[in-house]
Amino acid sequence: MSTIKLWIDPITRIEGHLGLYAEVDAATRAVSVAKTTVMMFRGFEVFLRGRPPEDAIAITSRSCGVCGxxxxxxxxxxxxxxxxxxPLPMGNVLRNLAYAMTDYTYDHPLILNMLEGPDYSELIVSKLTPSVWQTAQQTPAKYSSIHGYRTIADIMRDLNPIQGRIWQLTVKYQRIAREAGVLIYGRHAHPATLIPGGISTDITNLASLLQEYYARLSLLTAWVKFVWAIWQDLYEFxxxxxxTPDGQPYALTQGKTHDPPVxxxxxWSDDPEVYSNIYDEAGGDWVKMYSLLDKAYNARWEKPGFAIGHEIYSPNPTEIQLxxxxxxxxxxxEDWVKANVAPPYGWLKTDPLGRELAYGTDLYKYHMWNRTTIPKPGAINFAEKYTWAAEPRLLLKDGKIAPIETGPISQLWLNTLHATKVEVDNHKAWESNGSQLKVYLPGGTVNPDLPPGTAEELVITWNLPKYSTTMxxxxxxxVHLALVVSLAxxxxLYAFKLxxxxxxxxxxxxxxxxxxSFSYSFGWWQVPRGNCMHWLVQQNGRLAxxxxxxxxxPNVSPTNNRCTDPWKGQCAGPFEMSVRNSKVTEEVPPDxxxxxxxxxxxxxxxxxxxxAVHFEAKGEGGRVYNVIEKVIWNACSL
Incomplete structure (x- = not known):
């Protein structure tokens, strides 16, 4: 049988400009080639140089109007x-409270119900996979006491864009979540109150501010139960x-990334006391504080680390980032190492504690503290260069090189493997035992928008999966949405204690x-799309x-040949890997x-x-597309 070649450009219902080229075997419906292209470059790192370090907080926030x-x-x-x-403990609490709302509780439902949800709506499912739609009409929903829908088809119908009730409720509740966060940030998407060592929120009427937050959090707690129940039902369906065409369960295999997972x-959610206390322990010395970062990161109420399969390679960010x-x-x-373009302070060989970058190998010049951003525009050539997305890889202590995946699933993955719990007074937020994680949400008053079941206490159980798949x-x-609200x-509660x-x-x-006079460090913070990572070097109060x-x-990273076994044939980012491991289930002819x-x-x-790519470069006449066999110019209909 023939090979079907697809250009899907742009992929809609995402932020930014992403194209996908794929080759699919018409007989087996399996993908043999998958390449993602990002055709936009912005250069934020370039124009940050020479500015005061604290300016980076506001400037990098402007990278995006979604995740500022x-x-x-x-x-x-x-x-x-x-x-x-x-910060002092209350500063940490306010930072945590704001972020829980403006990004997580605002963003997760929007992503699920408005960006990803239409793919599982009546409009799409009934048109492209009518047998699935027929089954959905006959399948009772297991969690109807929480979300109120009788069948899976009823859920899919309300996921229809604009007209669907789930879509409409998402518009309403994302606003409530932003309101809660803006009480602290002053505005969003670009917070006005974050500063080194604290937060500049007006605390003149702090108790009143927190009461306003409490009122919104109560409404949102019912809302996240509703959202979780919808997606738990869809997952189980x-x-x-x-x-899939080869008879495998769709949810367990379709869109699988790496094997073993990485x-x-x-x-995120700094422990109010631990993160505050490392200042006193360090005595204001930045090197001493660097030595305490792993302690502070591991005390976070969601846990850091890098896992290979179901084992934690390291829980310590200062070690991982080496x-x-x-x-x-x-x-x-441009490859800055081959061009011998060193940063203005020369090549850094060690971290602040004297540990060798890249574990003493000659790859240390590719570490983020040594990176120089040198744009080199070109035409798409899948055999050479084809995207503005760079290629993060993790060098392990034993010399192996791995790809990287991050996202809500990676955060739950690490939380689970840490086998711990987070509890404040009589509120248990979550706990895990190494293979299973439980989230606890409190009860409340009945929300008139939602079924009465959303007012009940809820315990959500998440079992660590074998692989990362689409579903x-x-x-x-x-599940992570629920966990975030529990942490809020x-x-x-901690704020009222203070x-x-x-x-x-x-x-x-x-x-x-x-x-x-000279210092360098990094900051990691888990966000709705995964781990957000910043590295800085400053000299005399200016960014070098x-x-x-x-x-x-890392997720959109293109394919290269840097990885070693067991990932040697999987040296692509999770986007490309997930497409490679997908099969076409559409019930229409291949053409x-x-x-x-x-x-x-x-x-x-x-x-x-x-x-992901951080000045747009356009050739004369705009962008030219080479039509191969089938080009989907605009995937809005999807």
Whole structure:
């Protein structure tokens, strides 16, 4: 049989500009080639040089109108460490409370119900996979007491864009979530109150502010139960009732990424006391503070680390980042190492504690502290360079090189493997035992928008999957949404404890120019799309180098030849791997395939390309497309 070649460009219902080229065997419906292209470059790292480090908080926030607070928070942690100061406990609590709302509780439902949801709506399912639609009409929903829908088809009908009730409720509740966060941030998507060593929120009427937050959190708690129940039902339906062309359960195999999985998480929600106390332990010395970062990161209420399969390779960010490298083999950048373009301070060989970058190998020049961004535009050539997305890889201590996946699923993965719990007073937020994670949501008053079941207490159980697949990623996002709201309750309780103890101050004394003569550090912060990572080097209060990666950067990474076994044949980012491991299930002739399963796989990561590539370069006459066999110019209909 013939090979069907698909160009899907642009992939819609994502942030930014992403194209997909795929080759599919018409007989087996299996994908043999998958390449993703990002045709936009922005150069934020270039124009950050020479600025005061604290400016990076506001400037990197402008990378994107969706996840501005993500970059602001990662940058704030990098600045905290390089300046040698952290907030007081109330400052940490306010940082946590704001982020839980403006990005997570706002973003996760929007991603699930408005960006990814239409792929599972009546409009798409009934048109492209009518047998699945017929089965959905006959399949009772298991969680109807929470979401109120009788059948799976009823859920799919309300996922129809604009007209569907789920879509409409998402518009309403994303606003409520943003309102809660803006009480602290002042605005969103670009927070106005994050500063090194604190937060500048007006706390004159702090108790009143927290009461306003509480009112919104109560409504949102019912809302996230509703959202979780919808996606739990959809996941179980695609697991138990839908198969791929080779007879495998759709949810367990379709869109699989690496084998073994490679999961990176940064954690978030700083422990109010632990993160505050490392300032006192370090005595204002930035190197001493760097030595305490792993302690602070591991005390976070969501846990950091890198896992290979079901084993934690390391829980310590300062150790993991020693081997965090970025290459430019397949992307539109000059290889700064081959060009011998060192940063202005020369090649850094060690971290602040004297540990060798890249474990003493000659790859240390590819570490983020040594990276120089040199754009090298070109035409798409899949045999050479074909995207503006760079190529992060993780060098392990034993010399192996691995690809990287990050996202809500990676955060739940690490939380589970840490085998721990988070509890404040009588509120247990979550607990795990190494193979299973449980999330606890409190009860409340009946929300008139939602079924009465959303007012009941709820315990959600998530079992660590064998692989990351399309449906596993969607379910993980829904479970993570619930976990975040549970952590918001934990932080709110902690805030009231601090008020009762008279500890309402938020920030340590900081002023413009208060920087060591030379320092360098990094900041990691788990965000809706995964781990947001910033690295900075400053000299005399000016940035000598600043490099950052959005979660989408490792996920959208192109293929290169850097990986070693067991990933030697899998040396591509999760986007490309997930498409490679997808099969077409559309019930139409091959010449009518739209690539539904392929874009489902990619959308399950919630790509954010503006952040991933950071000046747009356009040739004369705009962009030229070479028509191969089938070009989907605009996937809006998907």
């Amino acid at each position: 607070a993500a970059h602001a928070n990662a940058s704030t942690r990098a600045c905290d460490a390089a300046a040698g100061m952290t 695609f697991r138990d009732h839908v198969s 999961m990176l998480a940064g954690g 081997g965090y490298l970025e290459f430019a083999d397949s992307s539109f950048y 596993e990623r969607l379910l993980a996002r829904a 309750w934990a932080n709110l 008020i009762n103890a008279g500890k309402i101050q938020t920030s340590r004394p900081w002023s413009y120019g208060k920087w060591p 180098n600043y490099q950052y990666e959005a979660p989408t950067t 009518q395939w739209t690539g539904l399963d392929l874009v489902r796989a990619i959308r399950s990561f919630d790509p954010c390309l503006a952040c």
